[in-house]
Every structure is written in structure tokens, then in C-alpha cells.
Amino acid sequence: MTYHHGNLRKVLLDRAAAVIAEQGIEALSLRALARDIGVSHAAPARHFRDKADLLRALATEGNHRLLDYVLAAADAAGTDPLVRYNALGQAYVRFSLEFPAYYRTITHPEVAAHADTDLRQSRQRWHEIVADAAREAQAAGWLPDEDVEDIVIYSTATVRGVAAMLADPTQSSMPKRQDLDSFIERMVRLIIDPEAPQKSLPGNKAPKRNPERKRK
């Protein structure tokens, strides 16, 4: 058994993520973590100044993973701007379900409050990604009169809210596991519907139309 652990930092982060996924951020204890790993109670301090520092590292890594995840999904969705924007939103919600530990740290108020430069930049990049996608969607006819900033914040808020409600065990009338995909698809389609490139502008005094499409 080596005195030096070798990769304690990574092990700490991984184990912390597991604990958070299972029992939530509140349940995370540096000492319990060290105990689990089989290292002295002060060892984590060599890698993280304090508890907040560990959470910040987790949030930063999570943010990068999130960006990779949603960009991959958007690219996989093709080149249609509306489809791409839609895929971005769906991927965001899916990430929150697939990597709850990262997502929780990312959105944890305390973590956000003490965000460092790296974390802030990562968040800023999300903002830019969505803004670019929104501009392309606008060029394709979606909400052409709305402020891009407004659209970005509105879209982000909605997917954040959906993710929050999916994580909330109190919430009644939430979809079962097997209906998750359909549910997410419907929620994000209420933001932007790829099948309706000519989606009307809220505020437009649009003429009558024929509601011919039905929910399947």
C-alpha cells in the first residue's frame, strides 16, 4: 500500500459525485468521503481548500460535460436550425437526468454564488451557444421580432424548470420512466416546434388558421 494515493483528487471527485447522485449535496461530508476511500480525514484538504472548493470543481467539470453533451446532441440532430435548437433543449434536460450529481452541483445556489472565473466562463459559453442557435432559428422564421437575449433566457429558464420539476419527488403528475422521452420532447416542443417553421410570433395578430395537427 502506497503512502501516496496517486489519484486521490479524481477519486474524491468521482466518489463525491456518486454520493450526491444517491443522497444529495447536503449529505456530502468530506470526512465520510475520506473514510469511504480509506484515507485520513484531512487528506481531501490537499486537493480542495474546503467543501465549497470541491463542489466548485465538480460544477466546473459538470459544466464542461454538459456543453459537450448538448453540442453533440445538436450536431447529431442535423443542420435544420429549428431541429437543432430543439435538440439543444432536449439534451439539456436529458443531461440533468443522466448526470444528476453534476447537474445538482451546477445549479446549486451556493455553488453558483461562489463561482470562480472558469465556472463563469463555462456558463457564459452555454449562453452563447444558445444565442447562436436562437439567431439561426430566428433566421428560419422563429420569433423574428423577439430579442435574442430574451429568447435565450426564456429557453434556458424553461429547460432548467423542467429539469428541476423532474428532480422533484413532490411533483405530482410527472411522467413515468418509459414516458420520459415523449415528455421531454413535448416540453421542449412547446418552446420551439421543429415541425412548425412558421410558428407565429406571440403578439402577432395572426388570422384564423386550421388546427389540423393532432397530438399522437
Add this chain to the structure above:
Amino acid sequence: MTYHHGNLRKVLLDRAAAVIAEQGIEALSLRALARDIGVSHAAPARHFRDKADLLRALATEGNHRLLDYVLAAADAAGTDPLVRYNALGQAYVRFSLEFPAYYRTITHPEVAAHADTDLRQSRQRWHEIVADAAREAQAAGWLPDEDVEDIVIYSTATVRGVAAMLADPTQSSMPKRQDLDSFIERMVRLIIDPEAPQKSLPGNKAPKRNPERKRK
């Protein structure tokens, strides 16, 4: 000075709300609370089984206040179903800004996870209120083909998300104090626009239309 405090329960709740509003839920300490009020460190235990119990009480009270708040706002908005639905959403966001302590406890994951019957019922009532309002809005021509449940969850998610982002100091490009009203109005109008009773259905293959209305 009486041995009995008389209204310690209420004082604890009020002081806790103040602390949470100033420094967040994490900063709340039962002992510090007792110290502040001038009572022994074990006194709070007579009124709240543990810390979670105090937060639950705060969340329950906050939920009732929230419902009163949004219902009053909706009633003040008049009888037009679309205007009413819109007012509901705006009031929700406003509540989160006016009573951050209550709102934080209401949406705190740990609190939600250990919600009691009373709290669950209160949340259920929100759901019903929004569902009723959504049905009336549908009758007025808004999103007639969407599932009411979907609309309710979508709307709730969005206002929750907007509230969360307004509370997030990391978030860049957030409105300044004096622009808050306009910002909230715009966000909620993206959910439902009272000035566009004929708002198209996402998914409708609507014909061309004339984008004549401009953002002021």
C-alpha cells in the same frame, strides 16, 4: 422577563426567514437562531423536531402565502382568461423576488423531499389553479390541441426557471432593478401573450402571416 417566551414559535419562523433572505438556507443554524433571539440553544426543539421541521413549516406557510399572492394578482387582472393566466405567471415570479426566504424554502430540494401532507396538498392546489386557468385560456383559443397537464407543467417549469435565474448571481445579462417589471412581463408573455388570443399552436402548419406588430 418571563421564563416562557410566549410566541417563540412565530419569532423563530420570522427570524429564520430573515436569515434565509439575507444569507441563504445553508447559513441557517438553530443555535445561532436561538442566540439571536436570546433563548437557550435547545429551546427551538420544543417547537420544531429538528432543522428540517422548521424549514418544512416555513415552506408550508410560504406556499400558502404564494397561493394567496398569485390568486390576488389573477383576480386583480380581470376576467379575460389569457390576461389572467399571464398575471398568474407574473405574480409567481414576483413572489420569488419579494419573499425570497419563503420561495427558497419552497423550492429547496431537501425540503421538497421530506414534504408532509400539508405541503403536498398546497403544491397540488397550485397545480389545480394553473390547470383551471389553462383550461379557460384554451377555451379562449390558446393552444387548444395541447394536453392541459403538459401546459401546466410547462408553464410552471418556465416561471420556476425564470425565478431561479433571477436569483442566480452568476447569471450574466440579467435585468437591472428598474427593468424587472418589463423583464418579467416579456418572459411570461413568451408563455402566453394576452394580446394574441389567436396565438398559433406549435405544431400547426399555419399559413403565411403578416408580422406587423413590433416590440415597443
Add this chain to the structure above:
DNA sequence: GCAGAATGTTGTCAATGACAACTTTGGAGG
């Protein structure tokens, strides 16, 4: 190899939540 930086360890402290045992108070019923 060797000096110093990295990394880990033991020891300690104050703060906290929770609990137990005891005290004071106030009120309901005789």
C-alpha cells in the same frame, strides 16, 4: 542522491444538531 515541493497523517478546536434530564410556568379542575 538530495533538497524541496506535494501529498498524506495525526491531533486539535469550535460549531452544530440532537438528545436527556431537570426546572419553571401557567392553567384546568377540584
Add this chain to the structure above:
DNA sequence: CCTCCAAAGTTGTCATTGACAACATTCTGC
């Protein structure tokens, strides 16, 4: 009016935790 008991408050204690200091070991660049 008095008595008794439950409600409300107090002191004392314990285990856990995060943080820090002082010390030990290992790794690395030179």
C-alpha cells in the same frame, strides 16, 4: 385558592463535521 400536570425553557453532554496546524513520507527536478 390550591394542586397537579403538561407545555415551554434550561443546562449538560455527545458525536459529527469542517477547518487548521504540525509533523511524516514520497516524488521529482536538478
